[in-house]
Amino acid sequence: xxxxxxxxxxxxxxxxxxxxxxxxxxxxxxxxxxxxxxxxxxxxxxxxxxxxxxxxxxxxxxxxxxxxxxxxxxxxxxxxxxxxxxxxxxxxxxxxxxxxxxxxxxxxxxxxxxxxxxxxxxxxxxxxxxxxxxxxxxxxxxxxxxxxxxxxxxxxxxxxxxxxxxxxxxxxxxxxxxxxxxxxxxxxxxxxxxxxxxxxxxxxxxxxxxxxxxxxxxxxxxxxxxxxxxxxxxxxxxxxxxxxxxxxxxxxxxxxxxxxxxxxxxxxxxxxxxxxxxxxxxxxxxxxxxxxxxxxxxxxxxxxxxxxxxxxxxxxxxxxxxxxxxxxxxxxxxxxxxxxxxxxxxxxxxxxxxxxxxxxxxxxxxxxxxxxxxxxxxxxxxxxxxxxxxxxxxxxxxxxxxxxxxxxxxxxxxxxxxxxxxxxxxxxxxxxxxxxxxxxxxxxxxxxxxxxxxxxxxxxxxxxxxxxxxxxxxxxxx
Amino acid sequence: xxxxxxxxxxxxxxxxxxxxxxxxxxxxxxxxxxxxxxxxxxxxxxxxxxxxxxxxxxxxxxxxxxxxxxxxxxxxxxxxxxxxxxxxxxxxxxxxxxxxxxxxxxxxxxxxxxxxxxxxxxxxxxxxxxxxxxxxxxxxxxxxxxxxxxxxxxxxxxxxxxxxxxxxxxxxxxxxxxxxxxxxxxxxxxxxxxxxxxxxxxxxxxxxxxxxxxxxxxxxxxxxxxxxxxxxxxxxxxxxxxxxxxxxxxxxxxxxxxxxxxxxxxxxxxxxxxxxxxxxxxxxxxxxxxxxxxxxxxxxxxxxxxxxxxxxxxxxxxxxxxxxxxxxxxxxxxxxxxxxxxxxxxxxxxxxxxxxxxxxxxxxxxxxxxxxxxxxxxxxxxxxxxxxxxxxxxxxxxxxxxxxxxxxxxxxxxxxxxxxxxxxxxxxxxxxxxxxxxxxxxxxxxxxxxxxxxxxxxxxxxxxxxxxxxxxxxxxxx
Numbered sequence: 001x002x003x004x005x006x007x008x009x010x011x012x013x014x015x016x017x018x019x020x021x022x023x024x025x026x027x028x029x030x031x032x033x034x035x036x037x038x039x040x041x042x043x044x045x046x047x048x049x050x051x052x053x054x055x056x057x058x059x060x061x062x063x064x065x066x067x068x069x070x071x072x073x074x075x076x077x078x079x080x081x082x083x084x085x086x087x088x089x090x091x092x093x094x095x096x097x098x099x100x101x102x103x104x105x106x107x108x109x110x111x112x113x114x115x116x117x118x119x120x121x122x123x124x125x126x127x128x129x130x131x132x133x134x135x136x137x138x139x140x141x142x143x144x145x146x147x148x149x150x151x152x153x154x155x156x157x158x159x160x161x162x163x164x165x166x167x168x169x170x171x172x173x174x175x176x177x178x179x180x181x182x183x184x185x186x187x188x189x190x191x192x193x194x195x196x197x198x199x200x201x202x203x204x205x206x207x208x209x210x211x212x213x214x215x216x217x218x219x220x221x222x223x224x225x226x227x228x229x230x231x232x233x234x235x236x237x238x239x240x241x242x243x244x245x246x247x248x249x250x251x252x253x254x255x256x257x258x259x260x261x262x263x264x265x266x267x268x269x270x271x272x273x274x275x276x277x278x279x280x281x282x283x284x285x286x287x288x289x290x291x292x293x294x295x296x297x298x299x300x301x302x303x304x305x306x307x308x309x310x311x312x313x314x315x316x317x318x319x320x321x322x323x324x325x326x327x328x329x330x331x332x333x334x335x336x337x338x339x340x341x342x343x344x345x346x347x348x349x350x351x352x353x354x355x356x357x358x359x360x361x362x363x364x365x366x367x368x369x370x371x372x373x374x375x376x377x378x379x380x381x382x383x384x385x386x387x388x389x390x391x392x393x394x395x396x397x398x399x400x401x402x403x404x405x406x407x408x409x410x411x412x413x414x415x416x417x418x419x420x421x422x423x424x425x426x427x428x429x430x431x432x433x434x435x436x437x438x439x440x441x442x443x444x445x446x447x448x449x450x451x452x453x454x455x456x457x458x459x460x461x462x463x464x465x466x467x468x469x470x471x472x473x474x475x476x477x478x
Numbered sequence: 479x480x481x482x483x484x485x486x487x488x489x490x491x492x493x494x495x496x497x498x499x500x501x502x503x504x505x506x507x508x509x510x511x512x513x514x515x516x517x518x519x520x521x522x523x524x525x526x527x528x529x530x531x532x533x534x535x536x537x538x539x540x541x542x543x544x545x546x547x548x549x550x551x552x553x554x555x556x557x558x559x560x561x562x563x564x565x566x567x568x569x570x571x572x573x574x575x576x577x578x579x580x581x582x583x584x585x586x587x588x589x590x591x592x593x594x595x596x597x598x599x600x601x602x603x604x605x606x607x608x609x610x611x612x613x614x615x616x617x618x619x620x621x622x623x624x625x626x627x628x629x630x631x632x633x634x635x636x637x638x639x640x641x642x643x644x645x646x647x648x649x650x651x652x653x654x655x656x657x658x659x660x661x662x663x664x665x666x667x668x669x670x671x672x673x674x675x676x677x678x679x680x681x682x683x684x685x686x687x688x689x690x691x692x693x694x695x696x697x698x699x700x701x702x703x704x705x706x707x708x709x710x711x712x713x714x715x716x717x718x719x720x721x722x723x724x725x726x727x728x729x730x731x732x733x734x735x736x737x738x739x740x741x742x743x744x745x746x747x748x749x750x751x752x753x754x755x756x757x758x759x760x761x762x763x764x765x766x767x768x769x770x771x772x773x774x775x776x777x778x779x780x781x782x783x784x785x786x787x788x789x790x791x792x793x794x795x796x797x798x799x800x801x802x803x804x805x806x807x808x809x810x811x812x813x814x815x816x817x818x819x820x821x822x823x824x825x826x827x828x829x830x831x832x833x834x835x836x837x838x839x840x841x842x843x844x845x846x847x848x849x850x851x852x853x854x855x856x857x858x859x860x861x862x863x864x865x866x867x868x869x870x871x872x873x874x875x876x877x878x879x880x881x882x883x884x885x886x887x888x889x890x891x892x893x894x895x896x897x898x899x900x901x902x903x904x905x906x907x908x909x910x911x912x913x914x915x916x917x918x919x920x921x922x923x924x925x926x927x928x929x930x931x932x933x934x935x936x937x938x939x940x941x942x943x944x945x946x947x948x949x950x951x952x953x954x955x956x
Contacts, residue, residue, distance in 0.1 A: 176811070220813070233895075235696075236791065238796040238826050238895060240781045246798065250727075303718045313714065320716045322806055324804050327822070330586055332584070338800075348712070447711040
């Protein structure tokens with residue numbers, strides 16, 4: 001045997017080893033680049049951060065170019081731009097479309113952050129003994145989509161990119177991806193791919209690696225209850241004039257009954273009911289209730305009667321008030337009977353609920369239950385349809401194989417409570433089931449003060465993504 | 479008849495005429511001085527205005543000295559000082575103790591003020607065709623207590639002060655007068671008087687002058703509901719972990735039943751029930767429901783079943799949420815399941831409810847109704863006992879006579895919904911029934927944006943106070 005002639009499989013192994021070595025050599029820089037990106041407060045919900053959101057888009061554009069992508073561009077939308085970039089190795093090869101988002105959630109309340117949200121620091125935690133990067137957006141989603149940029153850089157640098165790749169990184173995920181719909185519809189050819197790969201979810205733990213196979217939908221609305229036309233003295237008018245805060249509390253309380261069922265007419269009509277076998281299987285995922293309660297410092301869990309915690313966060317819809325305000329909220333006491341009270345209310349939806357229909361039902365119900373003494377305004381914010389990912393696709397099997405190679409363990413399929421509204425868009429418009437290969441942990445405090453992302457999760461994520469490309473190519477060939 | 483010898487009554491008439499003429503000549507300056515006082519943002523509830531509250535105390539001290547008061551001093555307390563001053567014409571004469579307060583309510587929400595709250599402007603309104611001063615504290619209580627300073631100045635300047643006078647102007651009325659109690663107890667001799675005269679209430683209108691003969695008490699508390707130990711992602715945890723805002727809304731909603739009865743056990747035990755004759759008489763006060771609703775821009779009134787609006791705001795207790803907050807309250811959407819939610823809740827009390835007892839009952843009830851999934855903290859803010867003023871005293875008759883002289887009409891006795899906690903203190907510690915001779919109107923927006931006080935009310939108030947002194951002296955002599 002001529003030792004200079006290697007079979008394709010041997011070549012791939014050598015390539016993988018060199019990619020891994022490249023990642024190891026450059027991991028400090030990979031971290032530094034992410035930290036630079038995390039310093040940009042790209043809060044899409046708040047107009048005062050507008051220039052920062054654009055700056056983050058530019059950062060991503062530059063990063064893709066430096067990593068070796070071609071045709072990189074900021075694609076304008078009615079809102080923030082979508083960063084596109086690609087590398088077509090060979091049109092005959094399978095194509096992976098990577099989706100992510102460079103915008104972040106608002107960082108409020110700032111006073112609860114142990115370090116400023118846009119000044120990243122690395123600290124050890126119980127869940128991350130090797131350190132985690134604390135910053136808004138570290139896990140959701142900058143730290144996660146940036147793994148793809150670095151995995152791509154490593155594969156390209158080592159001439160080991162085994163599939164074509166397309167990047168689509170948007171800046172409005174945290175405000176409902178409202179302009180993505182049109183962009184995807186208008187660019188079906190450009191976005192043509194064999195799989196959509198997304199890292200914007202969590203796994204159970206590095207010891208229990210998992211892949212998300214279900215996401216809840218979302219309907220998010222703001223309500224405004226108006227009583228008198230101005231703030232009144234609660235002594236002079238109290239007792240005779242409806243107080244919009246009291247009324248709003250009553251209306252919110254009435255949206256759920258004693259069993260925590262949502263009382264909006266028709267709300268459960270389209271909810272998929274799962275077989276007891278399915279539910280039994282779902283409940284096999286590792287879950288330690290005592291530990292869960294301890295970590296949240298709560299005495300008791302609470303949710304829809306007749307369902308477990310895994311079911312309540314995975315396959316059942318919810319209704320949460322995300323914010324409420326009205327009257328005097330400063331220091332001390334003010335005896336005001338306010339003119340207005342407000343709340344932000346969201347519902348997590350499950351297959352086959354339609355978020356637009358649910359928003360409409362909410363609005364008519366909320367107006368119907370308002371007493372004559374107040375006026376009610378309901379403003380839908382945004383929404384997204386729930387999604388279920390099949391586990392028999394080439395993409396899912398490639399993800400399973402990548403996790404098996406990287407972690408030495410079989411991936412656990414999980415239903416996640418959050419929403420990534422665009423998953424159903426990709427299913428509908430591109431005919432692609434997204435693969436939700438996330439590396440965050442539930443304890444990473446996304447959307448909360450002190451959000452963080454494990455350094456090890458970041459590096460293992462890059463490694464797993466490289467393996468995904470290898471397996472996706474191999475499984476596509478068969 | 480020797481024309482140079484006047485009888486005492488004739489002398490008094492001449493004196494009164496000269497006092498009235500003095501007021502007329504100086505009314506521009508009287509207004510300017512009040513405007514200067516209104517420019518000081520003496521918000522006692524908010525520590526950031528501390529130096530302004532002290533500045534207002536100094537202003538009052540100077541004003542009393544310039545008006546001719548003696549022994550003027552800032553009396554230190556654990557909080558803001560009480561301004562004292564006196565003029566003892568003759569120890570044998572009756573003494574009037576004037577109470578008022580130089581602190582004001584917070585001006586929030588600032589954005590609803592048509593002109594800045596501490597930059598007074600005079601504008602005409604429907605209720606004040608001759609103009610009203612728009613500024614925080616204009617009616618409550620700077621504009622009202624300052625009438626006494628100017629009436630005193632006018633009487634002193636014209637050598638027409640017919641009773642001794644003592645001033646006690648405090649700086650903590652809007653935060654519960656917590657340090658006044660000790661001051662009054664320790665200074666009973668110094669404060670010895672025959673009547674307490676207070677202008678810190680409203681009258682029905684200048685066409686229907688009235689005197690307040692009843693005030694509600696107050697119990698004011700802040701509640702804090704804690705769910706998980708940190709803000710959570712509502713997708714990951716929603717449905718399984720109790721949301722403290724949802725829980726707070728339920729708890730608040732449950733504090734009143736469908737008839738708007740308060741559900742706290744024992745709440746109504748001590749409430750005085752009035753005879754149908756009493757209630758009938760009370761309801762004779764002029765009240766135009768259509769106009770009342772129109773001015774507030776509401777379709778329907780709402781309150782305790784079985785009572786009229788006059789009863790609901792006069793002789794029945796209430797429960798109002800004065801402020802509520804929790805979660806994300808900024809622009810756009812944030813899918814947070816917050817750690818905490820808060821509310822400020824106050825109850826107006828009627829004879830013979832004890833505000834301390836009611837605060838205790840509230841606290842135990844609120845804790846009792848909290849589900850195991852949350853923790854609850856209740857912090858009493860302040861309170862005051864309800865008060866009823868007899869209408870057969872020399873003081874009340876002097877007020878009636880003063881109104882008759884000034885307005886040419888009989889004063890209507892009214893029960894007011896607000897609270898002046900110190901009235902019951904004066905009854906208990908000094909044995910004096912305060913006379914509540916207020917000149918504000920219910921539409922003056924006290925405790926609200928665009929608070930104002932009629933220029934004519936201010937000037938007629940000064941005139942009426944001068945007449946009160948005349949009649950109090952005359953009726954005391956009999």
